[in-house]
Amino acid sequence: MYIKIFIIYFTLILFFNITAQDSITEPTVPQSPNISNFSESSIKKDKKGKRLINVLIKLCDGREINGRTEITRDELIFQHEREGIKYTKKVQVQNIKQIYILNFTAKNLKKTKDGTTYQFDPGEVEITLRENDIIKIFGLSTPDFHRIELQNNNGSTVLYSYWIDLQFETGKWYSKLPPYKGNNREDCHKDVVRMIRLDSNIE
DSSP: OHHHHHHHHHHHHHHHHHHHHHHOOOOOOOOOOOOTTSOHHHHHHHHHHOEEEEEEEEETTSOEEEEEEEESOSEEEEEEEETTEEEEEEEEGGGEEEEEEOOEEEEEEEEOSSEEEEEEEEOEEEEEETTSOEEEEESOOSGGGTEEEEEETTEEEEEESOEEEEEETTSOBTTOOOOOOSSEESOOOTTBEEEEEEEEEEO
């Protein structure tokens, strides 16, 4: 009698131990993320396309800002005139020493109930090359220097080489800039880029 009870008791214990062991699963090793969807060409393109250059920017009120900006091209094409002859010149960005905006030209945007809005873009521009040769052009046809994303120890910011202004019916400007005569104005909004000095090293 006692032997039968002992055998049944031992069988039950063995059964529950085996069942418990079957329910326990070994922990799985974490899998590394699958990066097969990222093509090698896109990674190379991102690394190659990110070309940074050190710049010193002077604003219209005289403030100077140092930082780094990203460029999107290796060379720029300028049209300029020498002794009455018009030329088209390709210049490597690393060969440009400085871009200086001499004045700004107004473009009529639209009429409003308060007056007329104008966009002031770079007019006459001096491009100084590394060999100190100066090219005088009109306007900046490339958008690279219209909107400049700058990074430095303070963080990141965006600077512009143009601005939009409202001229009231009285002739006064919303920016409080004085009136001007002619097609171009030499003064400009205090936060607008006047000069860009470029480092010769591009990463």
